[in-house]
Structures are given as structure tokens and as C-alpha cells.
Amino acid sequence: MTSMGWLLPLVQILIVLNAVLIAVTYMVLLERKVIAWAQSRLGPMRVGPHGVLQPIADAIKLLLKEDITPARADKWLFTIAPIMSLVPALIAFAVIPFGGHARIFGRDVPLFIADVNVGLLYIVSITSIGVYGIILAGYASNSKYPLLASLRASAQLISYEVAITMMLVSVIVTAGTLSMVAIVEAQLHNHVWFVFVQPVALVVLFIGGLAETNRTPFDLAEAEQELTGGFHTEYSGMRFAMFFLAEYANMIVVSAVVTTLFFGGWLPPFPNVGWLAFLGWIPGWMWFLVKCFVFLYVFVWIRATLPRYRYDQLMRVGWKVLIPVALANLFVTAILKVWL
Amino acid sequence: MSLFDTDELVINMGPQHPSTHGVLRVVLRLDGERVVGADVVIGYLHRGIEKLSEHRDWQQIVMLTDRMDYVSAATSNLGYCETVEKLMQIEVPRRARYIRTILSELQRIASHNLWLGTHAMDIGAMTVFLYNFRERELILDLFEEFCGARLTYSSMRIGGLPLDIPSGWARKVSAFCDLFETKIPEYEDLLTHNRIWKERTRNIGVISGADAIAIGLTGPPLRGSGVPRDVRKDEPYAAYDEFDFDVPIGSAGDIYDRYLVRLEEFRQSLRIIRQAIAGLPEGPVVGKVPRLIKPPAGETYHAIESPKGELGFFIVSDGRSNVPYRFRVRPPSFCNLQALPRLIKGHLVADVVAMIGSIDIVLGEVDR
Amino acid sequence: MGVNPAPPAGPPDPPPPADLSVPGFISPLQSALPDAVTQVSYWVGDWTMIVATNRLLDVMRHLRTAQEASFDACCDVTATDWPPRAERFDVSYALFSTRHRHRVRVKVRVADSQAVPSVTSVWPSANWLEREVFDMFGIPFDGHPDLRRILMPDEWQGHPQRKDYPLEGPGEMLLENPMDWLRLRYEP
Numbered sequence: 012m013t014s015m016g017w018l019l020p021l022v023q024i025l026i027v028l029n030a031v032l033i034a035v036t037y038m039v040l041l042e043r044k045v046i047a048w049a050q051s052r053l054g055p056m057r058v059g060p061h062g063v064l065q066p067i068a069d070a071i072k073l074l075l076k077e078d079i080t081p082a083r084a085d086k087w088l089f090t091i092a093p094i095m096s097l098v099p100a101l102i103a104f105a106v107i108p109f110g111g112h113a114r115i116f117g118r119d120v121p122l123f124i125a126d127v128n129v130g131l132l133y134i135v136s137i138t139s140i141g142v143y144g145i146i147l148a149g150y151a152s153n154s155k156y157p158l159l160a161s162l163r164a165s166a167q168l169i170s171y172e173v174a175i176t177m178m179l180v181s182v183i184v185t186a187g188t189l190s191m192v193a194i195v196e197a198q199l200h201n202h203v204w205f206v207f208v209q210p211v212a213l214v215v216l217f218i219g220g221l222a223e224t225n226r227t228p229f230d231l232a233e234a235e236q237e238l239t240g241g242f243h244t245e246y247s248g249m250r251f252a253m254f255f256l257a258e259y260a261n262m263i264v265v266s267a268v269v270t271t272l273f274f275g276g277w278l279p280p281f282p283n284v285g286w287l288a289f290l291g292w293i294p295g296w297m298w299f300l301v302k303c304f305v306f307l308y309v310f311v312w313i314r315a316t317l318p319r320y321r322y323d324q325l326m327r328v329g330w331k332v333l334i335p336v337a338l339a340n341l342f343v344t345a346i347l348k349v350w351l
Numbered sequence: 352m353s354l355f356d357t358d359e360l361v362i363n364m365g366p367q368h369p370s371t372h373g374v375l376r377v378v379l380r381l382d383g384e385r386v387v388g389a390d391v392v393i394g395y396l397h398r399g400i401e402k403l404s405e406h407r408d409w410q411q412i413v414m415l416t417d418r419m420d421y422v423s424a425a426t427s428n429l430g431y432c433e434t435v436e437k438l439m440q441i442e443v444p445r446r447a448r449y450i451r452t453i454l455s456e457l458q459r460i461a462s463h464n465l466w467l468g469t470h471a472m473d474i475g476a477m478t479v480f481l482y483n484f485r486e487r488e489l490i491l492d493l494f495e496e497f498c499g500a501r502l503t504y505s506s507m508r509i510g511g512l513p514l515d516i517p518s519g520w521a522r523k524v525s526a527f528c529d530l531f532e533t534k535i536p537e538y539e540d541l542l543t544h545n546r547i548w549k550e551r552t553r554n555i556g557v558i559s560g561a562d563a564i565a566i567g568l569t570g571p572p573l574r575g576s577g578v579p580r581d582v583r584k585d586e587p588y589a590a591y592d593e594f595d596f597d598v599p600i601g602s603a604g605d606i607y608d609r610y611l612v613r614l615e616e617f618r619q620s621l622r623i624i625r626q627a628i629a630g631l632p633e634g635p636v637v638g639k640v641p642r643l644i645k646p647p648a649g650e651t652y653h654a655i656e657s658p659k660g661e662l663g664f665f666i667v668s669d670g671r672s673n674v675p676y677r678f679r680v681r682p683p684s685f686c687n688l689q690a691l692p693r694l695i696k697g698h699l700v701a702d703v704v705a706m707i708g709s710i711d712i713v714l715g716e717v718d719r
Numbered sequence: 720m721g722v723n724p725a726p727p728a729g730p731p732d733p734p735p736p737a738d739l740s741v742p743g744f745i746s747p748l749q750s751a752l753p754d755a756v757t758q759v760s761y762w763v764g765d766w767t768m769i770v771a772t773n774r775l776l777d778v779m780r781h782l783r784t785a786q787e788a789s790f791d792a793c794c795d796v797t798a799t800d801w802p803p804r805a806e807r808f809d810v811s812y813a814l815f816s817t818r819h820r821h822r823v824r825v826k827v828r829v830a831d832s833q834a835v836p837s838v839t840s841v842w843p844s845a846n847w848l849e850r851e852v853f854d855m856f857g858i859p860f861d862g863h864p865d866l867r868r869i870l871m872p873d874e875w876q877g878h879p880q881r882k883d884y885p886l887e888g889p890g891e892m893l894l895e896n897p898m899d900w901l902r903l904r905y906e907p
Contacts, residue, residue: 046477049478050478050480050481050482052481155362156362159360159362159700162384227475228475231701237370237700237703238700239368239369314477315477315478316476316478316541317475317476317545318471318474318475318476318547318551319474319547319701320547320550320551321550321551321702322384322699322701323699324550393870394868394869394870394871397870397871401855402879402880402884403886406886437764438763440763561791564791564792564817565791565792565842565843566843566844567792567793567842567843567845567848569792569794578817580817585820586820586822648727648730648731649730649731649733649762650730650765650799650811651762651763651764651765652795652813652824654794661794663794663795663813665795665797665813667730667799669727670727670731671727676727676799677797679797681794681795681797681813685851686844686847686848688847689844689846
């Protein structure tokens with residue numbers, strides 16, 4: 012270790028944080044554009060060519076907006092709620108492996124901030140904190156619609172967290188490790204992406220991910236048509252923007268986790284097939300981003316297509332379908348792991 | 352003694368709410384998310400059209416009828432003009448009756464388009480909304496070409512029409528029918544067999560046919576409950592007795608059946624328009640109307656089938672002034688809305704918006 | 720112009736022409752409830768029965784249940800104001816039968832502040848329609864479950880559809896200032 016050993020993680024954190032924030036703002040543009048095309052519209056076209064500067068204009072607008080705290084709100088909780096929502100979404104990126112190792116300026120630089128040996132556990136626990144932001148926002152607003160929304164959010168969290176965690180356990184059993192980097196390497200050594208080993212887990216995890224990130228068809232906590240915007244009804248300006256950023260950051264986290272666990276992370280497709288070796292010339296982080304992008308697109312695509320579930324139906328899907336399926340999957344995985 | 356204190360939560364939905372389609376206010380009493388009771392508060396858009404009409408002469412009132420159901424102005428025009436014609440016993444030329452039929456069926460498609468878009472939007476399917484507005488725009492273009500206006504048409508006059516259709520208009524209407532027929536499956540692809548859509552709309556707000564009649568439902572909500580009641584068939588007006596069309600009815604009487612009924616009405620409307628275009632007779636478009644409209648003393652009630660239901664006009668003339676003595680509208684939205692508290696009782700908050708959408712109200716007509 | 724003719728004292732309600740056959744449900748009604756129907760009239764295709772106010776509910780129940788009538792839908796309830804007449808209001812009900820597909824109009828005549836029996840027990844659909852008549856004309860309905868104003872604000876004074884109510888509103892109090900509303904609400 013040189014005396015500059017503390018510098019590298021700091022630079023990594025800065026790069027990842029900025030990249031994530033930019034990705035989040037452009038995710039908003041992507042969503043607006045893709046939905047517009049699905050609906051035979053053009054989407055944002057005025058700010059910059061084809062609206063590419065729209066996210067920047069949006070960010071400036073949100074920063075300059077008046078930040079209103081309702082008179083009867085719990086001011087302290089009202090302020091801390093958006094922070095509690097955004098921060099977990101951002102620090103979850105600490106364990107996401109964007110790539111393997113790269114040589115930069117003659118140094119061996121890992122393309123992830125930390126390789127925690129309980130990485131997956133870390134992600135599960137950190138992202139669960141995010142929902143407290145939503146619950147607190149609903150409570151602190153001292154308003155009825157946000158309150159209903161936060162009740163919905165907590166119910167939703169409880170139902171889907173269970174299924175997701177059980178599916179993650181299936182993957183952990185398959186890979187034999189909790190470290191995100193090691194899971195990717197396990198896919199390299201096993202000569203197969205885990206999507207082919209655990210297809211059921213992928214489906215359940217993705218559905219659960221939709222619910223965890225409050226996306227259509229599970230966007231009950233912010234159902235605009237029912238609860239006039241749900242938990243962020245009373246929020247404005249930058250504090251509203253934080254909720255907004257948190258939602259999109261969570262989408263990226265879910266996409267990144269799904270990519271890492273099931274689609275080989277930074278690995279090119281079929282890395283062990285000889286004649287496909289030329290794919291390895293494309294850097295690993297590019298593969299990672301492309302795979303993430305596919306899932307983000309699916310998120311948007313679903314939003315443009317499906318109506319919204321009702322609160323009790325969401326519960327039914329969670330408890331009566333996903334959790335039994337997850338349990339069965341875990342059971343079968345465990346048996347096969349022991350006997351084979 | 353109960354362990355937990357369970358208070359009812361009173362929540363005020365509207366008059367500023369994204370899903371109350373205007374300025375409807377519903378005061379909901381909730382137990383958790385379940386609706387225990389509801390009170391509908393209306394009147395925020397009351398402009399006194401009935402009172403105002405008693406101070407406007409007979410031709411000017413056509414313009415006021417535009418402002419009642421502002422997404423379906425042509426049918427309101429038609430209902431009013433036919434009522435006055437009935438009072439004065441004016442014979443309307445056949446060509447005018449045909450064109451009126453075409454206009455009101457185009458209007459029905461446009462109104463149902465708007466309904467389907469907003470209804471689907473309320474349930475969270477946002478793309479259907481844009482698809483519907485894309486087609487509605489084409490109908491508005493047709494109306495613009497006919498009468499110059501896109502929303503408040505004033506497209507009819509007592510005794511006929513203000514003017515004949517422009518040349519080539521009938522061909523454009525046929526072209527629209529051909530195009531629209533290919534678009535209906537697009538809506539169906541997104542909704543009809545969509546699992547989530549079905550779960551959100553099936554067995555919600557069920558009402559039996561007899562109850563629906565008793566509580567005053569008319570139009571598609573009544574037909575969704577399996578009652579084949581359609582003013583176009585029961586008491587034909589304009590030229591409906593000359594065309595061949597079916598009255599679609601549902602069986603379950605839930606939101607899904609009301610949706611299916613309206614979707615089938617798209618097709619039946621196209622059928623009527625095509626027959627009317629094919630058989631469009633030549634001739635004048637205005638009947639023998641006196642220069643000064645002054646119906647003889649008497650009163651009458653006349654109803655038509657607007658896209659929302661039975662739109663009735665009750666008009667009293669005193670026979671000597673050039674304004675109606677009493678002008679009363681029987682607004683279908685108003686009477687259908689009356690069923691809302693009953694329909695949503697016991698359902699969840701999310702169903703309330705679905706229900707408001709499924710009975711298809713326009714607050715301009717509810718409040719007049 | 721110049722000479723204002725005297726306001727009309729009521730609708731003509733002409734009797735049906737002699738060569739026209741009366742619909743089948745009217746004579747059974749007249750024999751079942753003698754002297755409930757005071758007059759039958761016909762104009763441009765509409766049949767109207769004028770009914771004594773105190774017999775209204777009996778007539779309506781008969782029309783709802785009798786086989787040959789079976790008027791299961793109450794389409795409309797409204798009123799007309801004829802100020803010179805002693806019984807100044809005509810309350811008229813537009814009924815429709817979905818089985819026989821025929822219509823009839825039933826009218827009762829009431830004086831100012833005289834109550835009309837509510838038909839909500841016969842047709843629930845009359846609920847809001849009667850509320851509107853109450854709101855617009857100030858005609859009270861006996862036995863109505865929820866008789867409140869419906870279109871006008873609760874604290875509104877006067878009944879806009881009466882002929883003596885000016886088109887411009889209540890006159891000296893144009894209610895442009897929010898304080899006027901408060902005054903209405905707290906100083907009845």
C-alpha cells in the first residue's frame with residue numbers, strides 16, 4: 012500500500028456517484044422518450060437536439076423551485092424522509108461490480124468500490140431502508156392521501172421483500188457465495204449464466220423488483236390517479252426531486268443486481284465458447300451497461316403497457332403466488348445442490 | 352371492547368383530483384381502504400343553463416346545449432333541435448336526418464374514445480389514452496371541416512342543418528371508418544384480455560338489470576347490466592329506424608361488461624355511419640321553418656340516446672314569447688352519477704376511480 | 720314591444736282529440752283509483768295525466784306495478800313555475816316502461832311551500848331529481864331521505880328557477896366579495 016491508498020476509493024466513489032446521478036437523470040429522459048414512442052408521440056424535443064438537454068433543464072427547474080413545507084407537517088421527519096429514500100439507493104452501488112479488474116496507468120484497478128463478502132446481504136438490507144423514507148414521508152406530511160400511500164408502501168414492502176430474499180437465497184445456494192464479484196466469477200467457472208440455472212428466480216426477482224421500486228403495475232404508493240401522487244403529494248422542489256432520483260436509482264440498482272446475478276455481470280455472452288472469444292475485446296463494463304440498459308428498457312416498456320394492480324391484488328400476488336413459488340424454488344435448489 | 356381503536360377515515364376526493372373528471376367531489380368514509388360510505392357533492396360547474404335558456408331565443412339555445420356535454424356537443428344539439436321540432440311539428444328533410452345521424456354517431460365514437468382513454472388512464476394504462484386521442488383527433492377534424500368548430504359545434508339548427516356537407520366529406524368519413532376499424536383491435540390488445548385489466552374491472556360495481564333501471568342508470572352502464580334499452584331502438588329518432596344495427600348488452604353488470612358494451616358500440620356506430628353514407632339521399636337540408644320561431648303553447652318531453660345515456664329535453668312554450676317558458680334537460684350523466692355511492696360501497700379506493708370512469712360522466716352536463 | 724302581456728296562468732293541457740284512442744294503462748288506473756286522475760291531456764304525441772297531490776303515491780305505485788303499465792323507470796322529475804296561478808307549481812314526472820316501451824307524464828299541481836309526497840320509495844332514481852327540484856324551486860318533498868340542495872351552495876338563499884328570481888342573481892348581494900358568502904352563512 013502506498014501512502015496514496017485512500018485516494019483510489021475516493022476517486023472511485025466520486026466517479027460512481029456522479030455517473031449514477033447522470034444515469035438517473037438520463038433515465039428520466041429515456042423513460043419519457045420510450046413511452047412517447049410507444050404512444051406515437053415525440054416526447055421532449057425542445058431542449059437541445061431531440062431533447063437531450065431536457066434532464067438538465069428539469070434538474071435546474073427542480074433546484075430553483077420553491078421548497079414548501081406544509082404548516083402542519085412534522086418538519087424534521089419531513090426533511091429527513093427524502094434523504095432516507097435517496098441515500099440507501101445510492102450507497103447500494105458500493106458493492107455493484109461494474110467490471111472485473113482493469114489496468115489504468117500501470118495500476119491494477121478494480122472496477123467496483125468494494126468487494127464485500129456479504130455483498131448480497133448488504134444490498135438487501137440497504138435497499139430495504141429506502142421504504143422508510145416513503146413511510147416517513149407519508150406520516151410526516153400530515154395529510155390523508157400520503158398517509159394512505161405510506162400504508163400501502165409498507166404493506167407492499169413486507170410482501171415482496173420475503174419473496175425477493177428467498178429468491179436471492181436460491182442464487183446464493185447455486186453460487187455458493189454472497190459476494191457479488193464471486194457470484195460473477197462463479198458463472199464464469201460454471202460455464203453458464205445463472206439465468207439458465209435459475210429462470211424462475213429471475214422472473215420472481217424481477218417482479219419483486221418492480222414492486223420494490225414502486226413501478227407499474229405495482230406503483231400503488233404513488234398512484235397519481237387514486238392518491239393524487241401518493242406519498243410525495245406534499246413535496247416540492249429539491250425534496251421532491253430526491254424521491255424522484257431515488258426511484259430511478261433503485262431501478263438501476265435492480266437492473267444491476269439482476270445483471271450481476273443472472274446475466275454474468277461484466278462477462279461477455281458465452282465467455283467459454285471459443286469462437287465467440289472476440290466478444291471479449293469489448294470491455295467488461297460495456298457489457299455490464301448494455302445488460303443493465305436492457306432491463307431498464309423493460310421497466311419502461313412495462314410502464315407503457317400495463318394497467319395498475321389494486322392494493323389487495325398486489326398482496327395476493329405477493330403472498331399467494333410469489334412466496335410459494337420462491338419457497339418451492341429454494342427447496343428444489345437445495346435438494347439438487349445436496350444430491351448432485 | 353375492541354383492542355384497537357378503529358376510526359373511520361373521511362377523505363375528500365375532489366373537486367381537484369386527477370381522476371374525478373372535472374370538479375366532482377366525493378366524500379369517502381373509509382375503513383382502511385374500504386369504502387363504507389360516500390357522499391357525492393356536485394354543483395361546482397353549475398352555470399344555470401336551464402335558467403339562462405329561458406332568457407335566450409330558440410335558436411340561441413343551440414349554442415348553450417353545446418356547453419352541457421362538451422365532449423359530445425352534436426348529440427346535445429340534436430336532442431334540443433328535435434324537441435323543438437316535435438313541439439312545432441316541423442318535418443325535417445330526409446337528407447338532414449341522415450347527416451344528423453352520421454354526426455351523432457361520429458360524436459358517439461369520439462365520446463367513447465375520450466371515455467376509454469381516461470378510463471384506462473385511471474386504472475393506470477396510460478398508452479390507451481394516447482391511442483384514443485389519436486383517433487378522436489381525426490373525428491374532430493371531420494367536424495371542423497363540416498362546421499368550423501372542434502368542440503362546441505352548434506352543428507344543427509331547428510328544422511335541419513345550418514349547411515350541407517362539404518364536397519368530399521362523405522368520402523373522408525368512409526375513409527375514417529375504414530381506418531378506425533383497424534384501430535379498435537389495438538385497444539383490445541392492450542386491455543380486453545389483459546389479466547390486470549380484467550382483475551381490476553371484473554366483479555367490481557356489479558348491479559343487476561332491475562336495480563340499474565330503478566336507480567336511474569341509462570346508456571352503456573344500463574346495457575352492461577343486460578337491459579337492452581336504447582332510445583335509438585325503442586323510440587327511433589333522426590334516421591335510426593332506417594338502419595340496421597344491434598344493441599350490445601352485457602351480462603354481469605360490472606365495469607368490464609360496461610367496457611365491452613362501449614367497445615362494441617364503436618363497431619355498431621361504424622355500421623350505422625357506413626349505411627348512412629351509402630344511402631345518403633339528395634335534397635335540401637332544412638325543412639319548412641318559419642322565420643320567427645315561436646312554438647304553439649304546450650309542453651313536450653323528447654329523449655335521444657347520447658353517448659352517456661338517455662338525454663331528455665322537457666320544454667314548455669307559452670306560445671307568445673320568443674323564448675321557452677321552461678327549459679329542462681334530463682342529463683344522463685347526472686342520473687347515472689346518482690348510482691355512484693351505491694356502486695362503490697364496500698369496494699376499495701382504487702375502485703372508486705375505476706367506477707367514476709365506468710359510468711362516464713361529464714361534469715358540464717351533471718351541473719349544467 | 721311596450722305592452723307586456725300578462726304572464727301565462729298555466730299550460731293549455733289540451734284534452735286528447737276524440738279520434739285518438741287512450742293508452743291501455745289509463746283506464747285501469749282510473750277504475751282502480753277513482754278520482755285520483757283529474758285530467759288526461761295529449762299534445763304532440765305526449766300523454767299527460769294530472770293527478771291530485773294527495774293521491775300521487777297511490778297512482779305512482781299503481782303505474783309501477785300494474786302489468787299493463789309497468790313503468791319501471793322514472794326518467795325525470797321537474798317542475799314548472801306559473802306564478803299567477805294559486806297552485807303555482809306543476810311538478811311533472813317523466814315515466815318510461817322498459818317492457819312496453821311507452822311513456823307517460825304525470826303532473827301534480829302544488830301551491831308555494833306545499834309539500835309533494837316523495838316517490839323515492841317507488842323509484843330510487845327520483846332521489847337526486849327531487850333534490851334538484853327542491854333546490855331550484857323550493858318545493859319540499861315529504862318522505863325524501865336526504866332533502867338538501869344539490870346544485871346550488873348549501874347557504875344559497877332563494878330558488879333560482881322560480882320565475883320571480885332574476886336571471887342576474889339575488890340582486891343587491893351579487894356575491895362577488897367572499898365576505899358576502901360569510902354574511903349569508905352566519906346571518907340568516
